[in-house]
Amino acid sequence: MLAVTALLAACGPDKTAAQKRAEDDRxxxxxxxxxxxxxxxxxxxxxxxxxxxxxKFDLFGAGCAFAPGSSMGAVLLTREKVAYLLLDGHPVRFASDPGSAKLPLGTFSRYVGKEMALSLTRTDNVADEVTRWPGHLLVTDPYDQVVYQADGQVQCGA
Incomplete structure (x- = not known):
């Protein structure tokens, strides 16, 4: 019975071009x-x-480190061309965005990875290139949604 109904429906009048276009648009x-x-x-x-x-992961080099809050443990290392976060015991690599703001020792304020991007910004208004300052780390997913953010301290050195 269902097959007969489907066949009869198929035999109905042809749709106009406007009706087809409206269906396609929907x-x-x-x-x-x-x-x-x-x-x-x-x-x-x-x-x-x-x-x-x-x-273990050969992450040596000149750059900056971000530690959240008043912690001494850096969760982010930035270098001239790369940055690293440690997730689930493994380093996640990010490439520098040379179009972003420059930070000390050739580092940058933005780095992009395969599945995330991060921004490291100063939270003070000091324009001098100093080796330690308050900062903010923001990590976003591919949909530009925040997956991590923290205020803390940035320290740069070799």
């Missing part, structure tokens, strides 16, 4: 709406990068 709008849905952000929990991690 279908396109549905696909676009589905593509624009952002999944909820998945917060990350960067671990402090200890000297053993620097040795």
């Amino acid at each position: 279908a396109i709008a549905q696909v676009k709406a589905a593509q624009e849905i952002k999944p909820p952000p998945k917060p990350i929990d960067p671990q402090p990068i200890l000297f053993g991690d620097i040795q």
Whole structure:
């Protein structure tokens, strides 16, 4: 019975060009709406990068380190061309964005990774190039949603 109903429906009058265009427009709008849905952000929990991690993963070099809050444990290391966060015991590598603001020792304020991007900004208004200042770290996912942020201290050196 269901098959007969489907066959009879197929024998109905042909759709006008305007009706077909309207159906196509609705279908396109549905696909676009589905593509624009952002999944909820998945917060990350960067671990402090200890000297053993620097040795193990060969993360040596001149640059800056960000430690959240009043912690002494840096969760971010920035270099001239790369930056690292430690997630689940493994370093996640980010490439520098040379179009972003310059920070001391050839580092930059923005780095981009495969699945995330990060920004390191000064939270004081001092324009001098100093080796230690208050900063803010912001990490976003591919949908530009915040997955980590913290205020803390930035320290630069070789």
